[in-house]
Amino acid sequence: MPKSLKIAVIPGDGIGPEITREAVRVLDVVQKKLGTFELDLQYQDTSVDRYRRTGVAMSDEAFADCKAADAIFLGAIGIPEVRLPDGTEVQPEIVLRLRFSLGLYSGIRPVKYYEGVQSRIMDPRIDYVVMRESTEGLYASRNGGNVVHDEIATDTMVISRMGTARIVRAAAKLARQRAAAKGRRGKVTCVDKANILRSYAFFRKVYDEVMDEFPDLDRDYAYVDAMMINMVLWPERYDVIVVENMFGDIISDLGPATVGGMGMAPSADAGDRWGMFQPSHGSAPTIAGQNIANPIATILSGAMMLNWLDERHPGLELKRAADLIDASVAEFVRKKEGLTTDIGGNGTTSGVGDGVIAVIEKAKLG
Ligand code: IPM
Numbered sequence: 001m002p003k004s005l006k007i008a009v010i011p012g013d014g015i016g017p018e019i020t021r022e023a024v025r026v027l028d029v030v031q032k033k034l035g036t037f038e039l040d041l042q043y044q045d046t047s048v049d050r051y052r053r054t055g056v057a058m059s060d061e062a063f064a065d066c067k068a069a070d071a072i073f074l075g076a077i078g079i080p081e082v083r084l085p086d087g088t089e090v091q092p093e094i095v096l097r098l099r100f101s102l103g104l105y106s107g108i109r110p111v112k113y114y115e116g117v118q119s120r121i122m123d124p125r126i127d128y129v130v131m132r133e134s135t136e137g138l139y140a141s142r143n144g145g146n147v148v149h150d151e152i153a154t155d156t157m158v159i160s161r162m163g164t165a166r167i168v169r170a171a172a173k174l175a176r177q178r179a180a181a182k183g184r185r186g187k188v189t190c191v192d193k194a195n196i197l198r199s200y201a202f203f204r205k206v207y208d209e210v211m212d213e214f215p216d217l218d219r220d221y222a223y224v225d226a227m228m229i230n231m232v233l234w235p236e237r238y239d240v241i242v243v244e245n246m247f248g249d250i251i252s253d254l255g256p257a258t259v260g261g262m263g264m265a266p267s268a269d270a271g272d273r274w275g276m277f278q279p280s281h282g283s284a285p286t287i288a289g290q291n292i293a294n295p296i297a298t299i300l301s302g303a304m305m306l307n308w309l310d311e312r313h314p315g316l317e318l319k320r321a322a323d324l325i326d327a328s329v330a331e332f333v334r335k336k337e338g339l340t341t342d343i344g345g346n347g348t349t350s351g352v353g354d355g356v357i358a359v360i361e362k363a364k365l366g
């Protein structure tokens with residue numbers, strides 16, 4: 001009997017449902033092919049659209065279901081014109097609530113070039129991972145900022161020793177794994193503005209202390225402004241990048257711009273107990289429902305979910321399933337047939353799902 005794993009699925013808004021559909025089809029084919037695990041999908045009505053309909057974006061029951069699941073799989077959330085009374089958007093009520101309440105401190109965002117992608121900026125050597133701290137930093141002040149007399153507004157940066165140490169440690173462990181897999185030394189780059197703010201200088205100090213535990217890894221530092229140049233002109237320098245929440249949000253959009261755009265940007269939000277998997281991009285409302293959005297970031301996020309589950313449920317061939325998805329996406333993209341417009345083709349969302357599935361079905365399991 002294949003072991004069953006509970007997955008809370010949040011398709012969300014905009015292109016969310018259509019990209020989620022393709023990723024779920026891919027996961028389904030892979031689980032049938034391997035037959036060692038079964039994904040028990042529990043769809044959640046959690047979205048900004050739900051907020052618009054009912055006044056509540058994510059019910060407490062839905063939150064409890066996410067908490068009880070083995071993993072959370074999310075499409076995309078957001079309708080820009082729907083706002084909270086304070087003028088901010090509604091999607092943090094879902095995405096940031098899950099990250100903060102479930103301690104999903106590692107925002108793991110791989111930036112990798114897949115051969116076949118056509119883009120204005122691209123380099124086959126690009127292959128690094130942004131480790132975004134996702135439970136503190138400037139965004140920890142969400143709902144806690146002040147606007148005084150309609151004249152002055154403040155939000156406070158929150159950097160703790162514990163929060164910084166755990167993300168640096170996670171980054172260093174990832175760099176170690178990558179070094180072992182690639183047979184070279186690993187490197188962790190610390191990105192901050194330690195030249196200006198004490199909070200970032202402290203972040204860098206804790207980085208240095210934790211890196212003392214990893215003498216096998218190279219250290220590297222960059223200010224976030226200089227990083228904007230480096231990531232475009234010398235991206236091959238990077239291996240693992242560790243960074244505060246807001247800066248991480250920003251650089252994890254710049255990185256994908258060098259490998260074909262956000263349609264190629266998967267992500268994981270992982271803590272010590274829970275994990276949530278979603279593309280790094282938003283809900284792209286202007287192209288929603290047209291079957292033209294690129295589902296690859298979501299499909300690859302599904303592979304990241306299986307990889308993460310493998311560490312918790314060994315013996316179910318989940319890593320093998322993840323590798324199969326990744327290799328099949330790579331082969332599909334390499335052929336340059338049926339790609340969506342963002343990466344140089346004129347294909348469709350469902351066509352990409354079909355194409356990746358066709359490769360998976362043909363794959364020989366050694
Ligand atoms: C991301 C998004 C989120 C963030 C939004 C949807 C809350 O931009 O995951 O990068 O700001 O973290």
Ligand code: MN
Pocket residue numbers: 249250253280
């Ligand atoms: Mn973002």
